[in-house]
Amino acid sequence: MGNAFSPGLKVLAATTLRRERRLPIAGDVLVGMGAHVAAEHVVMRTELPGPADMMNVISMLGILPGELPHYMVKKEGARVEKGELIAESKGMFGLFKTRVESTMTGTLEAISPVTGQVTLRGLPVPVEVTAYVDGVVIERVEKESVTIETTGTFIQGIFGIGGEAIGTIVLATQAAHEELKPEHLTAAHAGCIVVGGSFASFATVQQARALGIRALIVGGLDDADLKRMLGYELGVAITGHETLGISLIITEGFGTIPMAGKTFDLLRACAGMKASVNGRTQIRAGVMRPEIIVPRPATHAVDERTTRLLLELGTRVRAIREPYFGRLGAVSALPVEPVELPTESMARVVAITFDDGTTATMPRANVEVIAIL
Amino acid sequence: MTPTPELNVILATDCGSTTTKAILIEQRDGHYRLAARGEAPTTVEAPAEDVTCGVVNAMQEIEDLTGRRFVENEHLLVPRQPDGSGADAYVSTSSAGGGLQMMVAGVVLQMTAESAARAALGAGAIVMDTLATNDRRRVFERIERIRNLRPDMILLSGGTDGGTVRHVVSLAEIIAAADPKPRFGSDYRLPVVYAGNIEARTAIQATLGGKSALQIVDNIRPTLECENLKPARDAIHDLFLEHVMAHAPGYKKLMTWTSAPIMPTPGAVGDIMQLIARRESIQVVGVDIGGATTDVFSVFRTEAATPASAQVFNRTVSANLGMSYSISNVVAEATIPNIMRWIPFDVDERLLRNGIRNKMIRPTTIPQQRESLMIEQAICREALRLAFVQHKNMAVGLKGVQQQRTIGDAFSQATSGATLVNMLTLDMLVGSGGVLSHAPRRQQAALMMIDGFAPEGVTQLAVDSIFMMPHLGVLAQINERAAIEVFEADCLIHLGAVVAPVGTAPYGTPCLTLTLRGETHTFATGEMRVLPLYDGETAEVTLRPTRHFDLGAGKGKPLTKTVRGGVVGLIIDTRGRPLQLPEKPAVRIAALQQWNRALQVYPE
Known part of the structure; x- marks a missing residue:
C-alpha cells in the first residue's frame, strides 16, 4: 500500500480562500488594507496605452x-x-x-x-479591476495588486468558457442526473447563476443567453455543441476571453454525465446566495480550472491552499477515462507494483469501490481526487 | 568547449513543461552508458516557483535507484566528492514555461522573413508569427498582433547589405509602436535581435534602442544569394539565457549548477541529430511528439552543398500539435474524417469527439482499453502528418550557413520554395516522445511513423528508447564521445527497415518482388507484411518493382540495398505513395485490421 499525488478538483463546503487582483500595468489601488469590499466594487484603476x-x-x-x-x-x-x-x-x-x-x-x-x-x-484605454469576491483586503501592493480574502464554499469545475460573473445561485433541475432543458429556464433566472444536472444542449445555452442568465453550471456538454457556441473548433484549452454574454462551467466532462452528488448537494445548499464564478480554464503547466465561490460565514473553514489532493485508502475519487468514465467511488487498494493493462502497457494502478458496491482496477493516472470537506 | 576526458559520472536533466527528466551516465570499462533515470514534476509554477526543486526531486529518484548520493542541502554535488558521492559534471536543457516564444520579421515574407524564421527555429524557438511588409496585414493589425502575442524575443531582419533601409526601419517602427511587454515580469526590456541591412543599423538603434534590449548582429541575408544564420542563432541563444531564462523562476540558481550553458530542449535535440547524421554520413528525419508540441528535424544533403558531404539542417516546431494538451488542436486541424480513417473499427462520431475533449481537459490520463489506444494512435498519425507537412514547407531553398547561389536560384527559391526533404533519399526516420517511445508494442511505433510520414523507397526506422536525446544533445557540448556512445548503446532502438514503393495501382495488382537471403517474395498492391530481420542483423535485399512503382532507381527499375534489421523486422508496405486508403468505411476497416494482423500491431 502507498499513496500518491494525483490531479483533482476541490469541492469545499467551508474554506478560507484568497484571490489576488492584479493590474495589467501600474496604476492606482483604490482600497486600503482591511477594507471590506463587495465583489462588484472597483478596487484598482489604470489606463492602458491607446492603440x-x-x-x-x-x-x-x-x-x-x-x-x-x-x-x-x-x-x-x-x-x-x-x-x-x-x-x-x-x-x-x-x-x-x-x-x-x-x-x-x-x-x-x-x-x-x-x-x-x-x-x-x-487615447488611453481605462481599465478597472473589481474585487470579484465579497471579502476583506489582506494585502495591498502599491500600484500593482490587492489580495481579497473570503470564507465560504469553493467548487472547482473541470472546464469552462466565459470570464467572471456574479449573481445569485438558482437550481433549475431537481436532480444531479437530470438534463437541463430550455423549458427549465424562465425570465426569473435573468442575472442569476443557474445550476442544472447532467447536461446542457446548445438550445439550452442559447435560451440562457436570451434570458440574460449570467452563468450555467452543469455536469456535461457535447463537443459539437461547444463548437456551435463558439463558432470555431477550440484547439487548445485556454478559455475565459469568450464574449458570449454568459459563462459556462461543466463539473464532470464532455458528454451527458450526472453532476457529482456532493457538488450538486452543496450547490443546492447555496441556492439563493450570491456567488462569484469564473469560466476561465487553462490546461497547460500551471493548470487553471473554472471556479464557483459562494462567500458565507464559516466557523470551521479550512484553508483552500492547504487542502491536499492525496490519493490514499478511502480517498473519494472520480474515474476520468473509459471504461469507467464519470463513475465515483473510494480507493480500496493501491498496489505498489505496476500491472499490465489490456493495452499491454505497464502502469501503477488503483482499486476503486464504486458507490454501487462494485469494484474495478484502473491506472492511477485515470482517477481524479475529489477533495470534499 | 574542450572535451574533458576525466568525466566519469555525468548528470543531465531536461526541464520540460510538466516533467523534469534526469539521467545518470557513467563511464565503465572505457565506455559511457546510461546508469539510471529519474523524473519528477517540473516546479516552475506555484507553489514552488523554483525549477531547481524539480531537478533535486528527479535526482532523488536516481539516488533511490542507485543508492548513491547526488544531492546535499537541496544542491547538486558537483564536482564529485572525495567519498565518491556527486557527479563530475551536470548539464541541462529546458522547455519549461512554454519554451522560447519568438516573433520574427523581415521585409519580404518569402525571403528575409523566411530566413529569420529558419534562424529562430534552428535556435530552438517557437515562432509565434512572422511579420513582413508583404504579409497582407494593415499596419495597425501588425501592431495589435505584437501587443497581443507578447513574445519572449523578436528577430528583425530585412534588406541585403546596401539595399533597402526604409522598409526594415518601417518594421522597427511598428515594433516600437507596439511597445510589447515580455511574458515574464515587467521589470526588463524585451530582447530584440537585429540581423538586417548593415546600413540601417543607426536608424534601427535610434528607433528601438530606447525601447528594447537591442542586439545588432551580422545580416541574415547579406546578399540575395547568401544566407548567414549563425550570428542570429547565437545571439538568440545568448539572449535566451541572459533575459528569458534568467527571469524564469529558479533558473539563475540552475545556471550556477550547470557545467555548460542551459540549452532550449529542441536546440539540443537538433544538435544530436546533426551530430549523428554527420558521423554516419546519413540523411535523417527526426520527430519529437510531445503533449503540447511536435518538433520535426531533418538533415539532408543537397546538390548545391559544398563540399558534397555537407548537410543542411532544418527544424520546425508545430506549437499546437501534441498528444495531450494540444490533442483537440490536432483534431481541429486534421478534421474528424482524417482521424477516423485510421481507426480500425466503427466508432460513433459524438463519442469520439467527446472522448478526445475529455483527454484534452484531463491530459495526464492513459488508455486502459485497446480501443482507446487505437484512437490515440490514430490521432498521433495525423499529428505526425501535419507536423511533417509544415516541416516540408519550411525546409526549403537556402542552407543554414554561407551558401553561394546564382541570382536565378535566389528568385526561384522565393517563388517555388522547393522542399529539401527528399523521401526517396532519406536513410533514417527517428521517433521520440511518449506516444512513440512508450507504445506498448514497437510495431505500433513503426506503423504510426510509416502512416504519418509515408517514407518512400527503403528507410530505416528507429525510436528514442526513453526520451534522452535532449540530454545527449547538451552533453555533446562538453563530451561528444559520451553523447555518441550513450546514443548508440542506450538511446536508439532500431525497429527495422521499411520498403515502400512510390506509385499507385489498384489494390491486388502486382507491385513488387523482393529477394532476401535467397528467398523470393511477391507482393500485390495494398499489402503490409513483415519479414524476419532481427536487431543487429544486416542483409542485402533485391527489389524489383513493377512498372508503376519506383524505389529510387526509377519506375520498374530493380534496386539492391543493404538493410539493417530491428526489433520489428523488414516491413514491406505496398499500399503505394501517395498513401491512399480505401474510401468505403467497411473496406477501409477490413484493410486496417488485415495490416494490423500482418504486423502483429495489437493483441488479438
Whole structure:
C-alpha cells in the first residue's frame, strides 16, 4: 500500500480562500488594507496605452522622407483630434495644398525622417479591476495588486468558457442526473447563476443567453455543441476571453454525465446566495480550472491552499477515462507494483469501490481526487 | 568547449513543461552508458516557483535507484566528492514555461522573413508569427498582433547589405509602436535581435534602442544569394539565457549548477541529430511528439552543398500539435474524417469527439482499453502528418550557413520554395516522445511513423528508447564521445527497415518482388507484411518493382540495398505513395485490421 499525488478538483463546503487582483500595468489601488469590499466594487484603476496607427504621410504629400519634418503642422508629442490637420504640402502660391488629417484622437507619437511614417497613439484605454469576491483586503501592493480574502464554499469545475460573473445561485433541475432543458429556464433566472444536472444542449445555452442568465453550471456538454457556441473548433484549452454574454462551467466532462452528488448537494445548499464564478480554464503547466465561490460565514473553514489532493485508502475519487468514465467511488487498494493493462502497457494502478458496491482496477493516472470537506 | 576526458559520472536533466527528466551516465570499462533515470514534476509554477526543486526531486529518484548520493542541502554535488558521492559534471536543457516564444520579421515574407524564421527555429524557438511588409496585414493589425502575442524575443531582419533601409526601419517602427511587454515580469526590456541591412543599423538603434534590449548582429541575408544564420542563432541563444531564462523562476540558481550553458530542449535535440547524421554520413528525419508540441528535424544533403558531404539542417516546431494538451488542436486541424480513417473499427462520431475533449481537459490520463489506444494512435498519425507537412514547407531553398547561389536560384527559391526533404533519399526516420517511445508494442511505433510520414523507397526506422536525446544533445557540448556512445548503446532502438514503393495501382495488382537471403517474395498492391530481420542483423535485399512503382532507381527499375534489421523486422508496405486508403468505411476497416494482423500491431 502507498499513496500518491494525483490531479483533482476541490469541492469545499467551508474554506478560507484568497484571490489576488492584479493590474495589467501600474496604476492606482483604490482600497486600503482591511477594507471590506463587495465583489462588484472597483478596487484598482489604470489606463492602458491607446492603440497605435501609422500614416504614410510622405506618399500622401509626394515628398521624400527627409523632407517630412518641414511639412508637419503638428510636432512629436502634440495632442491631436481625429480629422485635425497634422501635415500639409506647400501648394502652389499657397493654394492647392494637400492636407493630411489625423486618423484618430490622441497623441502624435513619432515622425520618422527615415521612412516618412507618422505614428499616432490613440487615447488611453481605462481599465478597472473589481474585487470579484465579497471579502476583506489582506494585502495591498502599491500600484500593482490587492489580495481579497473570503470564507465560504469553493467548487472547482473541470472546464469552462466565459470570464467572471456574479449573481445569485438558482437550481433549475431537481436532480444531479437530470438534463437541463430550455423549458427549465424562465425570465426569473435573468442575472442569476443557474445550476442544472447532467447536461446542457446548445438550445439550452442559447435560451440562457436570451434570458440574460449570467452563468450555467452543469455536469456535461457535447463537443459539437461547444463548437456551435463558439463558432470555431477550440484547439487548445485556454478559455475565459469568450464574449458570449454568459459563462459556462461543466463539473464532470464532455458528454451527458450526472453532476457529482456532493457538488450538486452543496450547490443546492447555496441556492439563493450570491456567488462569484469564473469560466476561465487553462490546461497547460500551471493548470487553471473554472471556479464557483459562494462567500458565507464559516466557523470551521479550512484553508483552500492547504487542502491536499492525496490519493490514499478511502480517498473519494472520480474515474476520468473509459471504461469507467464519470463513475465515483473510494480507493480500496493501491498496489505498489505496476500491472499490465489490456493495452499491454505497464502502469501503477488503483482499486476503486464504486458507490454501487462494485469494484474495478484502473491506472492511477485515470482517477481524479475529489477533495470534499 | 574542450572535451574533458576525466568525466566519469555525468548528470543531465531536461526541464520540460510538466516533467523534469534526469539521467545518470557513467563511464565503465572505457565506455559511457546510461546508469539510471529519474523524473519528477517540473516546479516552475506555484507553489514552488523554483525549477531547481524539480531537478533535486528527479535526482532523488536516481539516488533511490542507485543508492548513491547526488544531492546535499537541496544542491547538486558537483564536482564529485572525495567519498565518491556527486557527479563530475551536470548539464541541462529546458522547455519549461512554454519554451522560447519568438516573433520574427523581415521585409519580404518569402525571403528575409523566411530566413529569420529558419534562424529562430534552428535556435530552438517557437515562432509565434512572422511579420513582413508583404504579409497582407494593415499596419495597425501588425501592431495589435505584437501587443497581443507578447513574445519572449523578436528577430528583425530585412534588406541585403546596401539595399533597402526604409522598409526594415518601417518594421522597427511598428515594433516600437507596439511597445510589447515580455511574458515574464515587467521589470526588463524585451530582447530584440537585429540581423538586417548593415546600413540601417543607426536608424534601427535610434528607433528601438530606447525601447528594447537591442542586439545588432551580422545580416541574415547579406546578399540575395547568401544566407548567414549563425550570428542570429547565437545571439538568440545568448539572449535566451541572459533575459528569458534568467527571469524564469529558479533558473539563475540552475545556471550556477550547470557545467555548460542551459540549452532550449529542441536546440539540443537538433544538435544530436546533426551530430549523428554527420558521423554516419546519413540523411535523417527526426520527430519529437510531445503533449503540447511536435518538433520535426531533418538533415539532408543537397546538390548545391559544398563540399558534397555537407548537410543542411532544418527544424520546425508545430506549437499546437501534441498528444495531450494540444490533442483537440490536432483534431481541429486534421478534421474528424482524417482521424477516423485510421481507426480500425466503427466508432460513433459524438463519442469520439467527446472522448478526445475529455483527454484534452484531463491530459495526464492513459488508455486502459485497446480501443482507446487505437484512437490515440490514430490521432498521433495525423499529428505526425501535419507536423511533417509544415516541416516540408519550411525546409526549403537556402542552407543554414554561407551558401553561394546564382541570382536565378535566389528568385526561384522565393517563388517555388522547393522542399529539401527528399523521401526517396532519406536513410533514417527517428521517433521520440511518449506516444512513440512508450507504445506498448514497437510495431505500433513503426506503423504510426510509416502512416504519418509515408517514407518512400527503403528507410530505416528507429525510436528514442526513453526520451534522452535532449540530454545527449547538451552533453555533446562538453563530451561528444559520451553523447555518441550513450546514443548508440542506450538511446536508439532500431525497429527495422521499411520498403515502400512510390506509385499507385489498384489494390491486388502486382507491385513488387523482393529477394532476401535467397528467398523470393511477391507482393500485390495494398499489402503490409513483415519479414524476419532481427536487431543487429544486416542483409542485402533485391527489389524489383513493377512498372508503376519506383524505389529510387526509377519506375520498374530493380534496386539492391543493404538493410539493417530491428526489433520489428523488414516491413514491406505496398499500399503505394501517395498513401491512399480505401474510401468505403467497411473496406477501409477490413484493410486496417488485415495490416494490423500482418504486423502483429495489437493483441488479438
